[in-house]
Amino acid sequence: MALLEIVDLHAVLAEENIEILKGVNLKINEGQIHAIMGPNGSGKSTLANVIMGNSKYRVTSGDIRLEGESILDLTVDQRAKKGIFLSFQHPQEIPGVRLRKFLISVKQALGSKEPLLKMNRKIESLTDVVALNQEFLERYLNLGFSGGEKKKSEILQFGFLKPKVAIFDEIDSGLDVDALRKIAEAINKFKDEGMSILLITHYQRLLDYISPDRVHVYINGQIAATDGPELARKIEENGYAFLLEGIER
Amino acid sequence: MSIERTLNLIHNEFKMLEPMSKVLDIEEYTEEDFLASIDGGSKAFKVFKRRAYEEYKTLKFPAWKRVPLNKFSLKRPIPDANFELMGPKIYKRFFEMDESEEILAHSLDFQGSDRKFTLLADSFSTDGIIVRTEKAANYAETLICKFTSESQLASNLIIVEENSKLNMVFYTPGGDFSAITSRFLLKKGAELNLLFVNLSSAQSHHFSNNYYVIGEKAKLRLYDVNLGGTVVAPYHLVKTVGQGASANVKPLFFPVGNEKIDMLYLGRIIAPESSIEIEGIGTVTDSSKAVFRGSIEINKNAKNSSGNEHSSTIILSDKAIVQAIPGLFVDENDVNASHAASIGSIENDKIYYLMTRGLSESEALKLIVAGAFEPVFQEIKEIFDDEVIGGVRNVFSERIR
Ligand SMILES: Nc1ncnc2c1ncn2[C@@H]1O[C@H](COP(=O)(O)OP(=O)(O)OP(=O)(O)O)[C@@H](O)[C@H]1O
Ligand SMILES: [Mg+2]
Numbered sequence: 001m002a003l004l005e006i007v008d009l010h011a012v013l014a015e016e017n018i019e020i021l022k023g024v025n026l027k028i029n030e031g032q033i034h035a036i037m038g039p040n041g042s043g044k045s046t047l048a049n050v051i052m053g054n055s056k057y058r059v060t061s062g063d064i065r066l067e068g069e070s071i072l073d074l075t076v077d078q079r080a081k082k083g084i085f086l087s088f089q090h091p092q093e094i095p096g097v098r099l100r101k102f103l104i105s106v107k108q109a110l111g112s113k114e115p116l117l118k119m120n121r122k123i124e125s126l127t128d129v130v131a132l133n134q135e136f137l138e139r140y141l142n143l144g145f146s147g148g149e150k151k152k153s154e155i156l157q158f159g160f161l162k163p164k165v166a167i168f169d170e171i172d173s174g175l176d177v178d179a180l181r182k183i184a185e186a187i188n189k190f191k192d193e194g195m196s197i198l199l200i201t202h203y204q205r206l207l208d209y210i211s212p213d214r215v216h217v218y219i220n221g222q223i224a225a226t227d228g229p230e231l232a233r234k235i236e237e238n239g240y241a242f243l244l245e246g247i248e249r
Numbered sequence: 250m251s252i253e254r255t256l257n258l259i260h261n262e263f264k265m266l267e268p269m270s271k272v273l274d275i276e277e278y279t280e281e282d283f284l285a286s287i288d289g290g291s292k293a294f295k296v297f298k299r300r301a302y303e304e305y306k307t308l309k310f311p312a313w314k315r316v317p318l319n320k321f322s323l324k325r326p327i328p329d330a331n332f333e334l335m336g337p338k339i340y341k342r343f344f345e346m347d348e349s350e351e352i353l354a355h356s357l358d359f360q361g362s363d364r365k366f367t368l369l370a371d372s373f374s375t376d377g378i379i380v381r382t383e384k385a386a387n388y389a390e391t392l393i394c395k396f397t398s399e400s401q402l403a404s405n406l407i408i409v410e411e412n413s414k415l416n417m418v419f420y421t422p423g424g425d426f427s428a429i430t431s432r433f434l435l436k437k438g439a440e441l442n443l444l445f446v447n448l449s450s451a452q453s454h455h456f457s458n459n460y461y462v463i464g465e466k467a468k469l470r471l472y473d474v475n476l477g478g479t480v481v482a483p484y485h486l487v488k489t490v491g492q493g494a495s496a497n498v499k500p501l502f503f504p505v506g507n508e509k510i511d512m513l514y515l516g517r518i519i520a521p522e523s524s525i526e527i528e529g530i531g532t533v534t535d536s537s538k539a540v541f542r543g544s545i546e547i548n549k550n551a552k553n554s555s556g557n558e559h560s561s562t563i564i565l566s567d568k569a570i571v572q573a574i575p576g577l578f579v580d581e582n583d584v585n586a587s588h589a590a591s592i593g594s595i596e597n598d599k600i601y602y603l604m605t606r607g608l609s610e611s612e613a614l615k616l617i618v619a620g621a622f623e624p625v626f627q628e629i630k631e632i633f634d635d636e637v638i639g640g641v642r643n644v645f646s647e648r649i650r
Contacts, residue, residue, distance in 0.1 A: 077608055077612075080607035088602065088605075091602065094603065094616070096617075097616055109609075
């Protein structure tokens with residue numbers, strides 16, 4: 001059975017009734033990595049936000065299912081509690097909330113009874129995994145973090161919260177080569193632990209380190225093509241034009 | 250001798266007229282009340298209070314507009330000053346005032362949010378504290394003055410002697426009325442870290458009037474933590490008179506329900522190379538109202554000085570009101586001055602971000618609001634006694650809803 005299944009999903013901007021998702025179909029099984037590529041403005045981030053339940057968008061038809069059950073009626077936090085995680089293209093800054101304390105209180109809000117000492121050890125070891133200096137744990141959440149540091153903070157949160165399925169929206173933008181490799185290793189490691197992953201990316205270079213089970217090309221609110229990893233290479237070389245020809249009428 | 254006024258009436262040769270405000274007609278204290286309040290005090294104490302009372306008699310209570318005083322009346326019997334003192338033994342009672350202290354207190358006379366309230370405390374209070382540090386002494390222990398009764402009238406005089414360093418807390422855990430007038434003198438090289446915590450709320454009236462004179466290279470750090478009440482009116486006038494003097498003023502406020510708070514923080518920069526920063530942080534919710542008046546004045550000849558005033562307020566309800574009234578008066582060109590106010594609700598994107606981590610909407614909101622106060626709480630915790638601030642944190646977080 002698919003872990004995450006998206007069926008003919010249509011969604012509009014809630015305030016303006018403008019359709020952005022125009023019939024998306026996607027099926028991710030347990031332990032799989034899928035990649036989505038697509039031109040700017042095609043609706044990739046919107047898809048991620050609609051899966052997460054962002055109230056800026058309204059689903060007009062279709063369904064999103066986690067382990068076979070529709071999650072459309074769930075609030076954002078309920079979806080998170082069910083095991084969906086979104087790593088943001090542009091993570092928010094939250095002043096006054098220390099990263100370490102934040103991680104612990106979120107874990108507790110999710111019902112964890114793990115002793116503090118153990119949680120702290122876990123958090124500290126994760127800073128190594130994502131190559132973030134431990135000092136960042138005492139800083140306010142993402143506040144003044146560089147672009148790359150924010151991405152590392154997202155992966156750290158992901159690794160600590162251990163969702164069933166994680167969506168990474170341009171995790172590779174803003175990362176230097178070493179950080180990219182390190183983070184790819186981390187993602188591979190979590191995949192091996194059984195987590196499913198959806199990578200939204202513009203670049204082949206991330207896929208040099210992470211080998212996706214499927215690559216989807218997303219154009220104008222729809223998935224226009226799906227194939228193995230070679231599709232990503234083809235796009236890198238040729239751009240999206242050859243696919244656009246196929247769907248234009 | 251003239252008093253330190255709230256409005257400087259002459260700016261750039263223009264003379265301003267002090268606005269006439271409406272007055273309240275309420276039952277007053279009597280001559281007998283006054284005589285009872287000076288009973289047993291020192292000679293200087295009696296001189297000080299007699300002078301205050303003679304002026305007090307000629308004035309009426311103001312009605313105020315932004316935060317109306319229409320529910321205000323004087324309490325009977327006249328409230329005492331009841332307090333517990335903890336920390337270094339560098340204080341005596343206000344009624345033990347000696348002649349030199351009387352002269353000093355007189356020279357530090359000021360108008361306050363309204364002269365009537367400043368004088369109410371000075372005329373009818375039976376007590377208060379006089380603190381005087383030793384020259385060059387550095388006190389490791391915090392001096393805590395905790396008011397312990399429902400209602401308070403008090404006058405205080407705090408002298409921080411040359412090159413000495415003191416941490417001090419005025420703590421009002423609750424209560425329905427207070428009028429407290431305090432005068433502070435920081436001599437050359439002195440350092441005072443001062444925390445006011447007033448946790449009174451709901452049905453209460455509080456008038457806190459404070460005047461600070463800061464000498465050469467002396468440093469004031471002032472934290473003023475308030476909730477709100479029928480009327481809560483903190484007033485702090487900070488004046489740098491010595492070269493290189495500095496003051497850092499950080500008010501926190503959080504009225505809920507129908508509570509109101511009307512604050513005035515005024516930095517008056519007289520000496521060159523001196524600086525005053527005022528940085529207010531607050532939240533309003535339900536139908537509460539906050540008026541934040543933050544003002545900086547830089548006098549002619551205060552070269553190379555700097556004055557910055559900023560306030561930021563989070564609004565958690567459509568019915569809550571905040572008025573940030575900044576003032577900046579600069580008579581000298583060679584300065585660095587700014588003021589700004591930010592008022593707004595919490596960005597939905599921040600709440601959404603936290604919700605994607607599994608926090609409910611209200612948990613996310615609490616976290617963000619608490620986060621706005623946290624850096625200042627952290628500073629307070631590092632300087633002062635842990636216990637006081639722990640309680641304050643809880644009171645604030647219980648108000649977030
Ligand atoms: N909240 C919003 N308000 C207005 N327009 C929006 C909103 N969200 C998305 N859109 C529009 O919908 C389209 C899809 O945006 P989206 O951010 O999903 O694209 P994307 O594929 O992630 O692009 P990129 O590769 O640049 O990140 C864009 O044209 C965008 O302007
Ligand atoms: Mg995007």
